[in-house]
Amino acid sequence: MTDVEGATPAPPAIKAVPVRHPGRWVAAGVIAVLVAMMVNSFFTNSAYQWSLIRHYAFTAPIFHGIEVTIELTAAAMAIGVVGGTLLAVMRLSPNPVVSTASWFYIWAFRGTPVLVQILLWFNLSSLFPHLSLGVPFGPTFVTVKFNSVVSALTAGILALGLNEAAYMAEIVRAGILSVDSGQSEAASALGMGRGLIMRRIVLPQAMRVIIPPTGNETISMLKTSSLVSAIAVAELLQETQSIIYRTYAPIPMLIMASLWYLAMTSVLTVGQYYLERHFGRGTVFGQPDNTLPRRLWRSIRYIRPRPDEPAQPSTLSEHQ
Amino acid sequence: MSGEVMVRAEGVHKRFGLNEVLKGINLEVQRGEVMCVIGPSGSGKSTLLRCINHLEQIHAGRLEVDGELVGYEERNGKLYELREREVARRRSAIGMVFQHFNLFPHMTVLGNITEAPCRVRGLSRDQAVDKARQLLAQVGLEGREDTYPRQLSGGQQQRVAIARALAMEPKLMLFDEPTSALDPELVGEVLAVMRDLAKSGMTMFVVTHEMGFAREVGDQLVFMDGGVVVEAGRPRDVIENPQHERTRAFLSKVL
Numbered sequence A: 001m002t003d004v005e006g007a008t009p010a011p012p013a014i015k016a017v018p019v020r021h022p023g024r025w026v027a028a029g030v031i032a033v034l035v036a037m038m039v040n041s042f043f044t045n046s047a048y049q050w051s052l053i054r055h056y057a058f059t060a061p062i063f064h065g066i067e068v069t070i071e072l073t074a075a076a077m078a079i080g081v082v083g084g085t086l087l088a089v090m091r092l093s094p095n096p097v098v099s100t101a102s103w104f105y106i107w108a109f110r111g112t113p114v115l116v117q118i119l120l121w122f123n124l125s126s127l128f129p130h131l132s133l134g135v136p137f138g139p140t141f142v143t144v145k146f147n148s149v150v151s152a153l154t155a156g157i158l159a160l161g162l163n164e165a166a167y168m169a170e171i172v173r174a175g176i177l178s179v180d181s182g183q184s185e186a187a188s189a190l191g192m193g194r195g196l197i198m199r200r201i202v203l204p205q206a207m208r209v210i211i212p213p214t215g216n217e218t219i220s221m222l223k224t225s226s227l228v229s230a231i232a233v234a235e236l237l238q239e240t241q242s243i244i245y246r247t248y249a250p251i252p253m254l255i256m257a258s259l260w261y262l263a264m265t266s267v268l269t270v271g272q273y274y275l276e277r278h279f280g281r282g283t284v285f286g287q288p289d290n291t292l293p294r295r296l297w298r299s300i301r302y303i304r305p306r307p308d309e310p311a312q313p314s315t316l317s318e319h320q
Numbered sequence B: 001m002s003g004e005v006m007v008r009a010e011g012v013h014k015r016f017g018l019n020e021v022l023k024g025i026n027l028e029v030q031r032g033e034v035m036c037v038i039g040p041s042g043s044g045k046s047t048l049l050r051c052i053n054h055l056e057q058i059h060a061g062r063l064e065v066d067g068e069l070v071g072y073e074e075r076n077g078k079l080y081e082l083r084e085r086e087v088a089r090r091r092s093a094i095g096m097v098f099q100h101f102n103l104f105p106h107m108t109v110l111g112n113i114t115e116a117p118c119r120v121r122g123l124s125r126d127q128a129v130d131k132a133r134q135l136l137a138q139v140g141l142e143g144r145e146d147t148y149p150r151q152l153s154g155g156q157q158q159r160v161a162i163a164r165a166l167a168m169e170p171k172l173m174l175f176d177e178p179t180s181a182l183d184p185e186l187v188g189e190v191l192a193v194m195r196d197l198a199k200s201g202m203t204m205f206v207v208t209h210e211m212g213f214a215r216e217v218g219d220q221l222v223f224m225d226g227g228v229v230v231e232a233g234r235p236r237d238v239i240e241n242p243q244h245e246r247t248r249a250f251l252s253k254v255l
């Protein structure tokens, strides 16, 4: 670059007194005092019963609860993503009946509390004691008891998943609408049909917009799944409550459950960070995160750049 | 293959809501001819092109491509709207090139070109790839199969877009201002490809403001304004000896 005719050698780098931030020191002071008070109470207040937490945190019922929580989250999100995509495509369909049906579904499922939906699914057997397979309004071929098909766990998964589908539908729809209309136009001009265009051209490009909020939804679902303890599904909170009935130690056990939830959401957050970085390059989702842990991490990387990476302000390299 | 007329428009009307955009277009393009269309912004050039490719439905008049009505089917003197599948089939025989290329950014150059032949025409992957390589050579981009569109210059992208359209072996190629979004030094390479295409006998319908191209390659030149064809004729005649005041005013601005 420097051998371009007329180019001058770079003048010395700018040295300036950085802006002072007294507010940061005040905030740090206040927060330090509060944290000190809390930590002090952890150690001095025996009601926390740390030994009890340590004892129960790694027992079989808790592990089982964690397993069920993860299952619930995964199954509900699977239903949510597939259902949401279907609803979004329906919502954008030129067929007015189909699009209205989707609108109505989203309206109903987003407009009612998910806890109410869970209870409704659980109690549906009183509305339909039996499930039958047959001709509508005609003869039936097979009949089974509703409760034998829809267990509490199934009711929980269905309720969470179908509710999630309504939210995912809006996310997927925003993703589809974010794709330039010239893309479908070019594909139509090549003779591709609507389904093919959606599958091959539009949805793959919509992913960039769909993935980050889907990560949020998954984290949110992990916590929301605790609501199914209301219908006695043995997930983490329900298992914790059983222990509480035995030990009469609600606070320690709830703290233990919280720590487990925190551990799980943290793992998901890390996963989401990398997913977003992968899919969000060059978009608003690629904005750097300015919390202290991330800034520390960035400055460490800045001090010791990887050998293949030129040293440069890491905020820029995060932007890409 | 029927007839010698590739595109025939008779009194074509098209409106968006209350806004009448095409107000009775009459024109005819013979097989193997290059039709160039010029006109000010908003005169309905793109809309006409989109109508020819079934991307918009016309409201009145007759529009035929290769002897078939666009968007409708005539049986016993009655018009029937076409099913989506049939519309897609007819579209696949018409190539279209856009001002902003509209390449699929998530696919490689090869993916862009082979997508429709494989999934719409049902070509085997090997056949499609062979064909794609041949077309890339034709537009001067051999060896670029595995590049992504954003790694190419505008001129290269537009040439890929032309190859993508040609991969469907169209009988008619529509170009909507194919060089308007390009840096001036890249216009030539795209026009060169189009010139070769015209020489090979392709029927082309080109909306363009490249008067040099229109004069040299075009068999007909149409000047549109306000949704009507104001003037039509041999490019040299229209450019050098415009009959209408509006044509003269427009030409004085673009030449």
Ligand SMILES: Nc1ncnc2c1ncn2[C@@H]1O[C@H](COP(=O)(O)OP(=O)(O)OP(=O)(O)O)[C@@H](O)[C@H]1O
Pocket (backbone or CB within 6 Å): B016, B019, B021, B039, B040, B041, B042, B043, B044, B045, B046, B047, B048
């Ligand atoms: N999908 C649409 N809905 C509503 N109005 C439209 C639509 N497409 C085009 N129009 C209107 O039709 C008119 C003609 O548009 P068109 O794009 O055909 O013009 P054009 O001659 O191609 O102009 P340009 O040189 O700017 O590309 C414009 O007034 C435009 O606003």
Ligand SMILES: [Mg+2]
Pocket (backbone or CB within 6 Å): B045, B046, B047, B176
């Ligand atoms: Mg236009």
